[in-house]
Amino acid sequence: MPSLAAALLDLRELDRLARLDTPVHRLDPRAKVLATAAFLATLASFGPREVSALLPLALFPVALAALGEVPFGLLARKTLLGLPFILVLGAFLPWVDRVPVLQLGPLAVSGGWLAFASLLVRGLLAMVTATALVAVTGFGDLCAALDRLGAPRAFSQQLLFLHRYLFLAGEETGRALQARELRAFGRPLAPREYGAFAGHLLTRSWERAERVHAALRARGFDGVLPARAQTAFGTGAWGFLLGWSAFFFLCRWLALPALLGGLLAGGGS
């Protein structure tokens, strides 16, 4: 879990990137959501020890990020945040499965190590793609896309409201934490104080919700936020979706790296 301040900074950075104007930003958000779904389904459908066959899939997040002007440093940083969990779990695998399945010169690679490598590649690809998607689409458009793809209205509304109040709640909590730390001289928060600390934040949030509701009512709110300007699912969107789906299909059914490697090895020997 990142610190609160770092989390808010990252949120702002992603929101800023989402307001850029590039060809991928202009695509219908539904096309990007569906292509990402196809990507994740393809990624998850590979067997437990596939490593090299997964690699061509990296073209999707790389192309999204490059076309959408997402800085690669940001992608790398976001991905590093999610790595520890995979590393901890994956570290057991080489002990679970020690049967050597691969011979690299003098080095015998066990199935566990292969599974570990596969896990790492999967995790990295999934995380990079999620970050790239939100950076080139923006959260509001993502919610609108989910809504138009048939997600429950109450849920897409909830997502929009949540995103709107994340910064307020985050900053308020950050200020309260800082105020406490300045007076506590490094003493950790005791359980007895936690109830009052978090409870005050909660009652303040609740009162804010009541004010927000009154303000919304005054402006004619009837339970549904007005929709944003809607884009049409044009030829570009179809091309994007079908093109990438075809690419994923190709990656799944043809072991591209093995073919390429065979070509290279055949040519070299």
Next chain:
Amino acid sequence: MADALVSAAVGGSFWALSGGALAGCSRRLRRDEDERRVPLMGVLGAFVFAVQMVNFAIPGTGSSGHLVGTLLLSALLGPPAAVLVMGSVLLVQALFFADGGLLAFGCNLFNMGILPALVAYPLVFRPLDRRGHPAAGAILGAVAALQLGALAVVLETVLSGLTGLPFRPFLLAMLPIHLPIGLAEGLATALLLRFLRRARPELAAVRPEPAGRPLLALVLGAAVLTAGMLSWAASSRPDGLEWSVSRVAPAGADAPDGAVHRFAARLQRRTSVLPEYALPGTEPAGPAASRRGTSLSGLLGGAATLGLVAGAGWLITRGRRILRARPEA
């Protein structure tokens, strides 16, 4: 749960389950017609998101815990709204913080939203709360929710079959780890509820119990678990032999321990036959080559692919800069 651990069959099944639950909860909320709840859910979701990062010291252990919040949200807003709020928080975490994952979203919502709100809350927390033991209800409810969640994580990981982790040792490691986590969650929930009921009793009143809900929750929980197992078994086991053996075997008539044992043994057998499978990249449509040649070409091909992808990224970035520079020049 992380995306890397979930197979397509397991991820898809849990997406369907959790999506169905989300839709059901949305429908129930829409029937309420209380539009005051819409901004309240949004603001409380933001509160939960922020307060998850507030750690407190767990007495006597030197470690710290924090709130996840599903049980608290259930007590404040009711279980359907709690499922929706947790779903939104988990989706934001998956998208913005690479925490959890999009494919594993269904699993995570099931483990951290549906199990606590629709199983632990009505079956453990609410009965105790209504008898005047909110603290015991919160702690026991959170422990139950976290143990169920840990069990679900193990099941999802093992059913996905991507790790080869054996079922029993993994479960025996996960359950004790989640015991203190559950205690901390319960403690935080109990403290917050006690504070709220003293400071703002009108917000956190004991919720009236709708008739027939606990039974419904039990049925739903059982149905959801069975459906998950069934869909996994139906979609990821092409041979179907072992699956049908387990279906024929009477699970209820036998000693339950025997059934569990058989299940675990089946999973272990499944994981232990994996070494016989082919090398990566060779089994579908790969060139028929010797083992050694294949591993060499796999390495070479992998490196070449990565190089090509990186090159494509560089070219796009480069081309974009040139394109952007041209109109200004």
